[in-house]
Amino acid sequence: MSDSAQTETVTAPKGLKAAGIGAVLVAVAVVAMGAVTRAEDAHEAQHISDASSIPTVHLVPVTGGAAGDALNLPGTMEAWDAAKIYARVPGYVKAWYRDIGAVVPANAPLGSIDTPELDQQIIHARAALASARAAETLASDTAARWNDLLTTNSVSKQEAAEKNGDLAVKRAAVQGATADLGRLLAQKAFATVRAPFAGVVTTRAADIGDLVGPGATSQQPLFAIANISRLRIYVSVPQAYSAGMKPGLMATLTVPEYPGQAFKAQLIGDANAIDPQSGTMRVQLVADNPGGALKPGSYAQVRFDVPGGGGAVQIPSSALIFRAQGTQVALVGPDAHIRLQSVKLGRDLGATVEVRSGLAAGVKVVDNPPDSIADGELVRIGSPRHV
Incomplete structure (x- = not known):
């Protein structure tokens, strides 16, 4: 075999080199497009994250109070008059004459109390008065006779003075017995419970047979009456x-x-x-x-x-912020940053409160501010709310 045949060179197909270059360029383009897409997604995600970190607040207007606000x-x-009527004498409820809701005139009888012990004391006082009067009569006659004898010097002045002194003592005893009987009779008058003024019976706690008065276990009003x-x-x-x-x-x-x-x-x-x-x-x-x-x-x-609103304004109760610095509200400045404002409250009107100082009518405050809201914080203003 000749040398030319052994060193024969293999020739590459036509266009293969161009195809390889094209494939490389396509791969580079795909990688570049992927990088650009990822960069845009990262930027969009960062933008969304930044936007969501800014809280959205809603504003409500501050309303003014009228000069002659109700x-x-x-x-x-x-x-107008009200009284609870207790038993003044010890005894047992004998009867009651008026029940709750009854309209009664002044001094009308409401009930009566049986007073056996007081009745015996009255009998004893009458006997004591009779005895004192008898002793006074005897002392008066004796003093008169001794005064007659004194005119003839048949008795001494000392003896006549003693008889007159004894008469004075007996007269004082009569006065004491009379007063004692009068006191008991005055107590006996309270055995009939009467209305102190005209009105309506609002309570009746008296039942027949109840032990009432100072000797009762617990004192309770028998009746209550109101004008x-x-x-x-x-x-x-x-x-x-x-x-x-x-x-x-x-x-x-x-x-x-x-x-x-x-x-x-x-x-x-x-x-x-x-x-x-x-x-x-x-x-x-x-x-x-x-x-x-x-x-x-x-x-x-x-x-x-009445007048006296004093320039007070009203805001929703939900707009208040309670902190160590006192009561505050949140305002939003032109630069969309929060400004905390201290206020002095007036009346609590339920859904709204009255602000005596710190706010003017027409401005807007943040409704339902978050607990974490801070002075100078950037916020986004949402749809408006009204009081």
Whole structure:
């Protein structure tokens, strides 16, 4: 075999080199596109993370109070006159004549008490008085005779003075026995239990045969009576409105049992002092109650039309922040950063509270701020809310 045949060179197929270069370029392009996609995804994820870290808050407007805003406060009603009637004498309940709900005039009998021990004391006192009067009569006659004998010097002045002294002692004994009998008779008068004033019987705890009076095991009132022709209404008024509470000020009150019906009341006095614990002043009103519609001991809502809002505004109770620095609210500045503002509260109106200072009407505060909210924190403002 010749040398040319042994060294024959194998020639590569046409286009194979070009195909290899193309494959390399495609692989490089795929890797580059993957890198770009991952970079965009990472950037998007970072953007979402940054956005979610900014809390979204909702704002509510601060509403202003009118110059003559109505003042609505709870009050309690009491009878104009009320009395619990106890037994003044020891004994047993003999009878009762009036039950709860009975309308009675003044001095009307409500019940009677059987007093056997007191009756025996009265008999003894009458006998003691009779004995004292008999002794006085004898001493009077004796002193008269000795005074006659003294005119003829038949007896000494000393003896006559002794007889006159004995007469004075006997007269004093009569006075003492008379007073003792009168005291017992006065106690006996309490055996008939009477109404101290005209009114309605609100309680009857007397049952026939009950042991009552000072000798009873436990003293309980036999009856309770109340004059409900007029009622007293007691209201605790915040200090900011105390200056407007003048005698003669009119008010209206409503009660749950008569929805939609209002009753007139008039302020007649106040405590003239502020309770340091509640920051309120207790006032007293009177309301006529001819039909007995209002009940003593019940709750009423009292409305005063008084000035004294003092520029107070109202915000939802949910906007308040309670911290060591005091009561605060959160405001949002033009740069979307939080600014904490200290406020001074007035009345608690339930869903809203009155703010005496620190806020002005028209601004907006953050509603339901998170506990972690801080001064200068960046926030996002959500859809608006209204009080």
